[in-house]
Amino acid sequence: MNRSQPLVLGIESSCDETGVGIVRGTTLLTNTVSSSMDEHVRFGGVIPEIASRAHLDAFVPTLRQALAEAAVTLEDIDAIAVTSGPGLAGALMVGVCAAKALAVATGKPLYAINHLVAHVGVGLLDGNPDGGAGAGRSAALASGLGHGGRLPENLGALLVSGGHTEILKINSITSDVQLLGSTIDDAAGEAYDKVARILGLGYPGGPAIDKLAPTGNPKAIRFPRGLSQPKYMGTAQEPGKHRYDWSFSGLKTAVARCVEQFEARGEEVPVADIAAAFQEAVVDVITSKAVLACREQGIKDVLLGGGVAANSRLRELTGQRCALAGIKLHVPPLDLCTDNGAMVAALGAQLVMAGIRPSGIRFAPDSSMPVTAVSLPA
Amino acid sequence: MLILAIDTSAVASAALVSDDALEGVVASFSTEDTRSHAEVLAPGIEDLLASAGVTGRDIDAIVTGVGPGPFTGLRSGIATARTLAFVWDKPLYGLMSLDAVALEVAESTDAAAEFLVVTDARRKEVYWARYSLAEGQLPQLEDGPHVSFAADLPDLPAYGAGAGLYSDVLRADPGFSNEQPDALYLGQFALARLAAGAQLLDSTPLYLRESDAQVPGPRKRAL
Numbered sequence: 001m002n003r004s005q006p007l008v009l010g011i012e013s014s015c016d017e018t019g020v021g022i023v024r025g026t027t028l029l030t031n032t033v034s035s036s037m038d039e040h041v042r043f044g045g046v047i048p049e050i051a052s053r054a055h056l057d058a059f060v061p062t063l064r065q066a067l068a069e070a071a072v073t074l075e076d077i078d079a080i081a082v083t084s085g086p087g088l089a090g091a092l093m094v095g096v097c098a099a100k101a102l103a104v105a106t107g108k109p110l111y112a113i114n115h116l117v118a119h120v121g122v123g124l125l126d127g128n129p130d131g132g133a134g135a136g137r138s139a140a141l142a143s144g145l146g147h148g149g150r151l152p153e154n155l156g157a158l159l160v161s162g163g164h165t166e167i168l169k170i171n172s173i174t175s176d177v178q179l180l181g182s183t184i185d186d187a188a189g190e191a192y193d194k195v196a197r198i199l200g201l202g203y204p205g206g207p208a209i210d211k212l213a214p215t216g217n218p219k220a221i222r223f224p225r226g227l228s229q230p231k232y233m234g235t236a237q238e239p240g241k242h243r244y245d246w247s248f249s250g251l252k253t254a255v256a257r258c259v260e261q262f263e264a265r266g267e268e269v270p271v272a273d274i275a276a277a278f279q280e281a282v283v284d285v286i287t288s289k290a291v292l293a294c295r296e297q298g299i300k301d302v303l304l305g306g307g308v309a310a311n312s313r314l315r316e317l318t319g320q321r322c323a324l325a326g327i328k329l330h331v332p333p334l335d336l337c338t339d340n341g342a343m344v345a346a347l348g349a350q351l352v353m354a355g356i357r358p359s360g361i362r363f364a365p366d367s368s369m370p371v372t373a374v375s376l377p378a
Numbered sequence: 379m380l381i382l383a384i385d386t387s388a389v390a391s392a393a394l395v396s397d398d399a400l401e402g403v404v405a406s407f408s409t410e411d412t413r414s415h416a417e418v419l420a421p422g423i424e425d426l427l428a429s430a431g432v433t434g435r436d437i438d439a440i441v442t443g444v445g446p447g448p449f450t451g452l453r454s455g456i457a458t459a460r461t462l463a464f465v466w467d468k469p470l471y472g473l474m475s476l477d478a479v480a481l482e483v484a485e486s487t488d489a490a491a492e493f494l495v496v497t498d499a500r501r502k503e504v505y506w507a508r509y510s511l512a513e514g515q516l517p518q519l520e521d522g523p524h525v526s527f528a529a530d531l532p533d534l535p536a537y538g539a540g541a542g543l544y545s546d547v548l549r550a551d552p553g554f555s556n557e558q559p560d561a562l563y564l565g566q567f568a569l570a571r572l573a574a575g576a577q578l579l580d581s582t583p584l585y586l587r588e589s590d591a592q593v594p595g596p597r598k599r600a601l
């Protein structure tokens with residue numbers, strides 16, 4: 001196996017995107033994604049069974065397309081990597097079974113990879129100097145983390161999506177990742193979806209609210225910032241139980257109450273103001289807690305990942321607050337922030353280059369895989 | 379002709395069957411467990427190929443059970459079969475999973491001329507199909523597959539683990555009351571049908587149930 005520039009194929013199926021990505025070392029060759037998002041629109045959220053059915057039908061076509069785009073064959077591949085968790089159990093199962101079959105049929109080593117750490121791994125990609133599918137993104141990627149495939153030493157990652165909301169500390173991307181804080185109930189993206197539904201703005205909620213919010217007054221209403229009371233926060237010396245954690249379910253309820261009150265009074269619901277105030281509450285509490293965690297944990301570089309990284313206000317406020325705290329913010333191109341196979345391949349390549357042993361084909365997917373498991377042992 | 383057959387509609391199983399081998403069977407494995415398909419299937423297939431000294435190149439076709447069966451487990455086998463067929467560039471066929479039990483019934487000595495095959499559909503329901511049997515013929519699917527309450531099935535001898543589970547309301551054959559669809563019989567069925575020039579299904583899963591998703595109604599306004 002080529003251990004210095006391994007050709008790795010990554011498979012992602014933890015939510016509603018079927019992704020197959022191929023990298024050579026830290027060079028992106030292709031990032032092929034098939035999404036079932038459209039099928040979930042009428043339900044106002046991801047339906048796990050619909051996502052799983054879509055993964056089954058999308059996998060082989062996505063694989064075929066990825067191989068064609070990268071102009072490689074399965075014989076050329078050095079290793080296969082697959083998301084084994086966290087994620088939706090039934091959805092993970094499809095990708096894991098397909099990846100294992102691929103390993104059996106090709107005889108290539110298989111790595112079972114943590115989805116959250118893979119979101120960080122994507123920051124190591126440095127574009128494709130030879131052209132091809134990765135061309136045109138070299139500049140964007142080179143300004144990110146991954147120059148020469150080395151990560152900064154005091155690195156954190158803020159991951160915000162429809163499925164997760166976490167702040168991580170990356171001591172070693174292949175072997176030592178710490179969860180500093182996470183949501184204790186809904187993910188931030190889920191809160192956007194639920195609030196967009198309350199406001200009648202459709203699905204997915206993030207882009208809809210982000211588009212409307214600038215036309216409203218974010219100060220018109222003050223919505224709660226979950227888990228920010230002193231009893232949860234404590235102090236730097238004596239941190240409370242949820243100092244770096246988030247909660248968005250109370251916020252969603254507050255929005256619903258607010259709308260009901262306007263309706264009960266027979267007044268028109270100020271949808272734009274509510275959207276703006278909600279977005280401000282989410283983004284304020286995410287960024288303030290994330291930056292607090294970074295300052296207290298000595299983090300100097302932060303990678304922003306997950307689908308909600310597309311949110312204009314989140315990018316803006318994270319940028320401002322990181323700058324004030326002397327923290328460097330890195331945001332990968334958006335198609336690498338949302339769930340994709342390239343990030344799985346990118347982390348897989350790091351594992352190969354670090355000499356980590358593959359996971360074999362006997363592991364089970366784990367819908368609540370902890371970040372302390374970067375990859376599963378054989 | 380060498381076929382790799384896979385079924386995960388109930389338990390996980392795989393088999394290598396060939397018209398050159400004694401009784402058609404080269405090698406097979408199956409689990410008791412109905413919930414660990416993702417762990418056991420790929421290693422099982424790998425061991426199966428190794429024990430038979432066979433590689434992907436030697437296989438002529440892949441056959442997968444397409445259910446009905448619990449969705450997540452069912453998909454494990456189909457995802458595996460589709461991927462193997464893609465990598466090895468082999469034809470892929472589907473077979474209704476209850477056919478496996480029907481063939482097993484047909485090969486037993488006291489099979490009825492008309493019977494049901496019944497498996498557990500969970501949620502107090504069963505998957506079932508009705509078959510007829512003529513001397514020296516493969517079992518013929520007459521009706522199904524369906525998903526229903528056991529009490530609503532036709533009054534016929536019933537075979538399979540679903541019949542065993544509801545023997546209070548079904549005429550369950552005690553010799554088959556733990557029997558699950560097995561890739562071994564599915565592979566033999568496929569061999570026989572292909573030899574007879576019959577068509578097989580594609581690998582589209584027979585879910586028989588919708589995804590359970592509810593389209594949310596309009597939010598109630600506070601008045």
Ligand SMILES: [Zn+2]
Pocket residue numbers: 115119161163164306338339
């Ligand atoms: Zn994600």
